Amino acid sequence: MQSIPASAGADAIFEVFQKDGAVIIKDLFSADQRDRFCDEIQPALEGLNAGVGTEGLEESDIMQELIGEKTKRLGQLVTASTVFRAELLEKDLMHDLLERVFVQGPMDGYWMNASEVIEIGPGSEAQLLHRDQELYPTWNQAGPKMPEAICVFLTALTPFTATNGATQVAPGTHLNASYDHAFDPGFQGRMHLKTVPAIMDPGDCVFFSGKIIHGGGCNQTTNEHRRGLAMSFIRNILVPEQAHSLSIPREVADTMSYRGQAMLGFRSQWPIQDRKHAFYWSYQNSEIGGTIGLDDKTVSV
Secondary structure, eight states, X not given: OOEEEGGGOHXXXXXXXXXXXXXXXXXXXXXXXXXXHHHHHHHHHHTOOSSOOOTTOOTTOHHHHHHOTXXXXXXXXXXXXXXXXXXXXXXXXXXXXXXXXHOSSTTOOEEEEEEEEEEEOTTOOOOOOXXXXXXXXXXXXXXXXXXXXXXXXXXXXXXXXXXXXXOEEETTGGGOSOOOOTTSTTOOOSTTSOOEEOOBOTXXXXXXXXXXXXXXXXXXXXXXXXXXXXXXXXXXXXXXXXXXXXXXXXXXXXXXXXXXXXXXXXXXXXXXXXXXXXXXXXXXXXXXXXXXXXXXXXXXX
């Protein structure tokens, strides 16, 4: 994979994203931001069990393979960290890239699908290779010519190495003609594919298409926990995995920017087309933030 410094700007990064389906952005977040974020989420992460944590799943269940038996996943980070909601989610470069990915016409937009800290523990096996676009089966069946449904920013919070579980990526697979699904009957897996590890220093981020084949790597170490921050975003006509607007306290949402609120479903659309009216996620064609009484915040675009 190609690596590009964040300072190169959105156009240069997006050019590689379109060509390869994945690109490493160097130094997306500062050491200070990472340290403060990790301090905030550490207690919740320590109290979390690894694995699926759902009764009734067999050990061979595909969800076990996707989640990881020795992997911790801490979600809904908006409620867990002020640094996340005030700084990380508000990274302008990230939104510059998201607009290039998702906005082709006047009704286009995007919002957050999910946020989670993913910590792959020592001895973890490699994750099943998959496309995040498989979350939307109908979209997945349409093949490579469809516009993006989902894209991901995966930031290293600890070093990502070839031996401690760095995410394995198969560059170019966003252009494949075949878009099979891990849940399809007779699915044979993708272990024959050539992948490369996203080797990163803390603060670096691999930005990849939902069409790209990837998976968490095998952690061959005995004492290293590979920790990353995953933020995924989807086209505004799709439903997110995490029900943000039903699970985030209103008093938390009130503290956020207009754009941050829009990422979580407290506003009807981002980018803004009309501050009073909306077509999607509205109430009688009215912008939902105003309908539920959110302050009419100043908007910086």
